[in-house]
Amino acid sequence: MHKIQAKTILSAHNGMNLYRGCTHGCIYCDSRSTVYGMDHDFEDVAVKENALELLEKALAGKRRKCMIGTGSMSDPYMPLEKELEMTRRALKLIDRYGFGATLITKSDLVLRDLDILESINSKTKAVVQMTITTADEDICRKLEPGVCTTERRFQVLKELQRMGIPAVVWLAPILPFINDTEKNLQPILEGCRDAGVKGIICFGMGLTLRDGNREYFYSQLDRLFPASGLKERYMKEFGMAYNLTSPDNRRLMKLFESFCRVNGIMSGSDKIFAYLNEFEQKETVSQLSFL
Numbered sequence: 306m307h308k309i310q311a312k313t314i315l316s317a318h319n320g321m322n323l324y325r326g327c328t329h330g331c332i333y334c335d336s337r338s339t340v341y342g343m344d345h346d347f348e349d350v351a352v353k354e355n356a357l358e359l360l361e362k363a364l365a366g367k368r369r370k371c372m373i374g375t376g377s378m379s380d381p382y383m384p385l386e387k388e389l390e391m392t393r394r395a396l397k398l399i400d401r402y403g404f405g406a407t408l409i410t411k412s413d414l415v416l417r418d419l420d421i422l423e424s425i426n427s428k429t430k431a432v433v434q435m436t437i438t439t440a441d442e443d444i445c446r447k448l449e450p451g452v453c454t455t456e457r458r459f460q461v462l463k464e465l466q467r468m469g470i471p472a473v474v475w476l477a478p479i480l481p482f483i484n485d486t487e488k489n490l491q492p493i494l495e496g497c498r499d500a501g502v503k504g505i506i507c508f509g510m511g512l513t514l515r516d517g518n519r520e521y522f523y524s525q526l527d528r529l530f531p532a533s534g535l536k537e538r539y540m541k542e543f544g545m546a547y548n549l550t551s552p553d554n555r556r557l558m559k560l561f562e563s564f565c566r567v568n569g570i571m572s573g574s575d576k577i578f579a580y581l582n583e584f585e586q587k588e589t590v591s592q593l594s595f596l
Contacts, residue, residue: 306349306350306351306352306385307345307349307350307351307352308351308352308353308354309325309351309352309353309354310353310354310355311353311355311356311359313359313363314353314356314359314360314363315359315360315363315373318374318582319371319372319373319374320373320374320375320377321356321360321373321374321375321395322353322375322376322377322378322379322381323352323353323356323375323381323391323392323395324350324351324352324353324379324381324383324385324391325343325350325351325353325378325379326343326345326346326347326348326349326350326351326379327347327348327350327379327380327383328348328350328383328384328385328451329380329383329411329412329449329450329451329452330348330449330450330451331411331448331449331450331451331452332447332448332449332521332522332525332526332529333448333478333480333512333514333518333522334347334518334521335513335515335518336378336379336518337517337518337521338515338516338517338518339515339516339517340515340516340517341378350379350383350385352385352389352391353391356391356395357391357394357395357398360395360398361398361402364398364399364402364404365402367404369584370403370404370405370429370584370586371404371405371582371584372404372405372406372407372430372581372582372583372584373399373404373405373406373407374406374407374408374409374581375392375395375406375407375408375409376408376409376410376434377409380409380410380411380412380452381408381409381410382410382411382412382414382415383412384451386414387414392408392418393417393418393421396418396421396422396425397421399425400421400424400425400428403428403429404425404429404584405425405429405430405431405432405584405585406422406425406430406431406432407430407431407432407433407434407581408432408433408434409434409435409436409475410433410434410435410436411435411436411449411452411453411458412452412453413453413457413458413460413461415433415461416461416464419464419465419468419470422468422470423468423469423470426469426470426471427587428586428587429584429585429586429587430471430583430584430585430587431470431471432470432471432472432473432503432580432581433461433465433470433471433472433473434472434473434474434475434506434581435458435461435462435472435473435474435475436474436475436477437455437458437459437474437475437476437493437496437497438455438476438477438478438479438480438484439455439484439489439493440455440488440489440492440493440496441484441489442454442455442456444483444484447529447530448480448483448484455493455496459496459499459500462474462496462497462500462501462502463499463500463501465500466500466501466502471503472500472501472502472503473502473503473504473505473506473577473580473581474493474497474502474504474505474506475505475506475507476493476505476506476507476561477506477507477508477512478511478512478513479507479510479511479512479551479557480511480512481510481511481512481539481542481543481549481550481551481552482535482538482539483535485510485511485551485552485553485554485557486553487556487557487560490557490560490561491560494560494561494564494565497570498564498568498570502570503570503571503577503580504570504571504572504576504577504580505561505565505570505571505572506574506577507558507561507572507574508574509550509551509554509558510550510551510553510554510557510558511548511549511550511551511554512549513547513548513549514546514547514549515547519545523536523539523540526539
């Protein structure tokens with residue numbers, strides 16, 4: 306971990322990353338890609354030590370309330386968040402200034418901040434997005450070694466449901482020849498239904514690889530599945546392609562779309578992103594009393 310000074314904190318679309326890099330060790334992480342111009346080791350997380358000051362200034366200066374997002378490039382609930390509490394303090398600012406919040410994580414540490422998420426959600430909207438890729442815990446430990454298990458993530462989703470905090474699941478990535486099976490997909494979908502998730506984002510059964518994360522991903526295939534010949538199979542099937550689509554994509558997507566339709570789960574990515582970006586002003590108890 307090292308500290309840096311950021312010039313800005315909110316993107317044009319009101320997203321922020323308090324950290325740069327990650328220690329979760331997910332073997333497929335796109336944030337490792339060289340296109341993002343990271344000038345330090347990915348696991349040597351850069352902490353934007355002035356991020357909260359920049360955030361407060363940005364929120365105070367906004368003319369309209371909106372949703373503030375975090376987690377697109379690095380998980381806001383990495384282990385170091387336990388000590389630094391950057392995400393918690395950022396959520397407090399978002400709550401104080403009356404904005405909505407949405408975050409992406411794989412960590413159960415998000416439960417620590419239920420009090421703030423509940424406060425935000427009582428006035429506007431707080432949405433937790435949870436990434437889930439595999440129902441097989443042994444594969445989970447290989448693909449995502451630094452985060453809580455799939456079972457634990459579903460427990461988190463059920464707790465969010467109990468608290469009335471909406472949740473969206475990222476069903477991504479689905480890795481060809483590893484977890485692109487109906488046996489893997491069905492229990493994930495059933496878990497999402499049982500946890501009452503608002504929607505499931507899935508761009509297709511597969512993954513994307515760019516320069517930087519491609520090399521890391523292939524090296525991990527060799528390390529984690531040494532006798533399987535997976536790396537060679539990937540190279541033969543996909544070469545240096547960006548989109549690596551499962552050969553069973555069409556059938557699995559039909560299963561996915563049918564399940565969501567029958568169970569009333571939002572599945573179209575455009576609809577889900579519109580929902581995530583929509584700021585909602587809820588009527589508070591004091592407003593209702595006045596009326």
